[in-house]
Amino acid sequence: MASNSPAPEGIELQEAPTAGAWGEWNPTEDSARPPRGKHRVVKQRGGLARSSTVLGVGVIAAVGASGIATAQDRPQVAISMPSLPDFGLGGGGQHAEAEGSGAGAEAAAKPTGIIAQQTAGHTDAGATLVGRILQQAESQESAADSQARAQAERAAQEAAAAQAKAQREAAQKEADDARAAAEKEAKEAAEAKAEQERIAKLAGSYSLPTSAYTLTSHYGDAGSMWSSGHHTGLDFAAPTGTPAKAVAGGTITSAGWSGAYGYRIVLELEDGTEIWYCHLSSMSVTSGSVGAGETIGRVGATGNVTGPHLHLEVRKGGSTMDPLAWLESKGLSV
Template sequence: MAFNCATGKHRRPSMIKRGTVRAAGVAALATTGVVGTLAAPSFAAGNSVDHSFEQTGLNPVITIGNAIADQIDAQAEAQKHAAEEAARKKAAEEAARLKAAAKAKAERAAEERAARAAERRRLNRFVAPVSHSYVSTGYKTGGSLWSSGSHTGIDFHAASGTVVHAVGAGTVVRTGWGGAYGNEIVIRMHDGTYTQYGHLSSIGVSAGQTVTPGQHIGLSGSTGNTTGPHLHFEARTTPEYGSDIDPVAYLRSHGVGV
């Protein structure tokens, strides 16, 4: 059985119907673009209930929609700001990394240059062939002891077994017995000159070996044509006998005081 709700002067439309009518009216206003207030017989001038546009329920919906949009905009702005800040931070970190890498590279390059310069200084350094000694027989000293009639080198005072040093960096070109020189070593120096060490009791290097300034190359003695233990030292323009130059001037030109 169906029950119909009759209308009459003693019945008013239900709340659902009133809400439906109100929503329909608002929708109509929104569709047509008409702005105003709908008049109805039930809205008498003396009625104290305000059924204006604000009471239709549409304005709260719009207000809520705007609030959500504002929240979304604020969230998007915050995300954009965070992304920009992260990008700035990453760029700053990358710049700092590149700066640190460049600084480290420059420091390594400076260290390498300093090491090369130190090595060059070390290799270009010259020392006396015998430490804490002195020249006992000078260059070109005359006498019957020498086949050429004069001394072709200088003699350093040294007891037998005294350590003999390479005066500078070079390559050994000859070792062994040298006739009147006894046991000898001949070294081609880095500047193209040659040095010779004679009357040795012991030889500590071999031909083809590179030597550095101050390196131990042998021990002094009295082998060959000699009247006693000492070191015979020569500076030459070639490895051969007869190409001698003043060894004192040679050593002094390389900073060795003799």
């Protein structure tokens, strides 16, 4: 810096050389030591002072590799120092700043040292995290597949169980139907056997009213020869004097002449059924008890007749019924 005050004696003033006369001046730490109390140039160490742009490039590279950057893995941000003012050192400050800018640009273009290591470390951590995420996704997909298979197996088991149940129910129903049919058949057979036994037993207790006969008129036949307009009994045509027998054990309650019926015997059975023997030629028993098959009279042609025959009527409660059906119900073959 030039001064306007006069120089002391004995000292020759020399004009300060210009930048062209001295050449390019690049001050060092020793030559650029600032006066006490003034600003001090901070020495940058190991390339830690990098611009925010360089740091951003490293962080973006790490995030791009890993996909996720956590706060605890984020590198410490290095703060760059601002450009220092010129303290009368000529253009050297600007030149140093330019030199520093060139070095920073080169470092930004090609990160080295700690930044490169941190970037590589984040890349490895990101790859590890991606691998863990993929492994977790595969595990979840495997669990979902296992659950789907389990559900499918459970559904198949339930369907098989339902089908087996339906088959068992169908088989049980078929067995029940077969058993019911067998029981019904057995019951019908037992009833038929019981009926046969009953008829056989009754056959021993009942007897045909006569023998050597021919059925000429049946119950319900219509004609003018009967006063009611229809036949009320069963006619056994047989020669006169053919024995007339008691069809079952009972009591003779009436015996004698009865108009159009001629000589008639009324045999009352134990259940109250009345058997009428009509058109008899003679009466052997007129009162008292008789047994099945016992002769109580003889076939004749008395009363309103056209020839010798036994007119047999079966009455119960004052009403007539078919003698043929009644005799067959007692096990007799007429």
